[in-house]
Amino acid sequence: MNATDISYWQLAAGYGLLLFPFAALLWHGVPILGDTILSIVRMTVQLLFIGFYLQFLFRWNQPALNFAWITVMVLVADASIVRGCGLKARRFLAPLSFALLIGVLFPLLLFVTVIIRPDPLLDARYVIPIAGMILGNCLRADIVGIRSFYESIHKQEKAYLHALASGARLHEAVLPFMRDALRDALAPTVATMATMGVVSLPGMMTGVILGGSDPATAIKYQIAIMLAIFSGTAITVTAAVYLTLYKSFTPFGLLDKEIFRSRD
Numbered sequence: 336m337n338a339t340d341i342s343y344w345q346l347a348a349g350y351g352l353l354l355f356p357f358a359a360l361l362w363h364g365v366p367i368l369g370d371t372i373l374s375i376v377r378m379t380v381q382l383l384f385i386g387f388y389l390q391f392l393f394r395w396n397q398p399a400l401n402f403a404w405i406t407v408m409v410l411v412a413d414a415s416i417v418r419g420c421g422l423k424a425r426r427f428l429a430p431l432s433f434a435l436l437i438g439v440l441f442p443l444l445l446f447v448t449v450i451i452r453p454d455p456l457l458d459a460r461y462v463i464p465i466a467g468m469i470l471g472n473c474l475r476a477d478i479v480g481i482r483s484f485y486e487s488i489h490k491q492e493k494a495y496l497h498a499l500a501s502g503a504r505l506h507e508a509v510l511p512f513m514r515d516a517l518r519d520a521l522a523p524t525v526a527t528m529a530t531m532g533v534v535s536l537p538g539m540m541t542g543v544i545l546g547g548s549d550p551a552t553a554i555k556y557q558i559a560i561m562l563a564i565f566s567g568t569a570i571t572v573t574a575a576v577y578l579t580l581y582k583s584f585t586p587f588g589l590l591d592k593e594i595f596r597s598r599d
Contacts, residue, residue, distance in 0.1 A: 389463065398457040405443075405466045409435045412474045416575075419478040421596050422485070430578035431477070438571030439470050442563035450559050468539065468560060469567040472524065480520030480572040485583065487512045488590050499588050505580065508588070513576060520572045524565050531561065 353375070360368045392400060413432045417424050443466050447453065453461045488495050488509065498508040532554075539560045543553035583594050 389459075392463065393459045396455070396459045398462075401457060401459050401462045404463060405439065405470075406436075408467065408470055409439065412470055416474060416477045416481065420482040420485070422481075422594055423596055426582055426594050427579055430582070431481075431575050434571050434574035434578050435470065435473060435477070437574050438473050438567045439466055441570060442469055442567045446559060446563045451556075465560065465563070469564055472564045473567050473571045476520040476524065476568040477571055477575055479523075480516040481575055481579075483519040484509075484512050484516035484576050485590070485594065487515060489592075489595075492590065495590070505584060505588050509580065513573075516576060517569070517572055521565070521568060524561075524568055528561055528565070531557070 356371075357368065359365075360371065392404060409432055413428055413435055414424070416431055416435075417427050420427075443462065446465055447461055448456060451461065491512075495508055495512070498511075499505075540550075540553040540557035543556050544550060548556075583591055585591055
């Protein structure tokens with residue numbers, strides 16, 4: 336059994352759900368209506384394009400093309416992270432891209448080659464969606480973690496300089512800030528895992544069930560993907576901070592304020 340298809344007319348009817356949130360925004364004068372409409376239009380266009388493109392990608396099903404597409408996803412996510420953190424692209428794009436690749440490919444390959452082992456092994460129908468789920472969660476966590484790390488050092492510069500003056504090396508002085516950044520980045524995923532199955536039925540589990548599999552299979556998929564997401568998130572945040580660390584400080588150990596795109 337496959338999931339019931341939705342016609343484009345039925346999908347168009349789904350936009351009727353927007354009447355209440357639009358009315359609420361207008362009634363209360365919330366100034367995000369324009370941004371909301373733009374985001375919905377972008378979401379629709381992007382997802383329709385990706386849907387058509389993935390049909391061809393799944394049909395070709397070539398590992399080289401699959402990983403090329405994952406690279407494109409990583410580069411787009413990288414630019415979004417740098418923009419979301421308020422950092423300058425020329426300093427951070429390359430190391431963050433490498434951190435994302437490590438954080439996505441390691442759990443992805445373990446998930447595909449050890450846990451589910453599809454035939455063919457690097458089947459696009461598994462590799463692309465799983466990579467997208469891991470990357471999407473890493474993106475949000477990286478923005479939170481990296482921004483927390485650098486902004487905390489900037490705002491608590493006296494405490495950081497005191498650690499340096501006390502004889503701490505750079506990696507020792509930044510350790511408390513790294514600890515807080517990891518906590519901030521991973522806390523949402525930890526909270527999600529703690530309530531999963533009781534408060535919410537997560538996306539992968541629901542998708543596997545709609546695809547015709549039994550709930551037991553769907554639960555195992557969901558557990559595996561959450562472990563992959565948590566692992567990928569921890570890897571990307573840690574790697575991103577350490578890979579950008581020495582480009583972000585002066586030879587004297589001071590935070591280089593030029594890394595920020597703009598400061599108040």
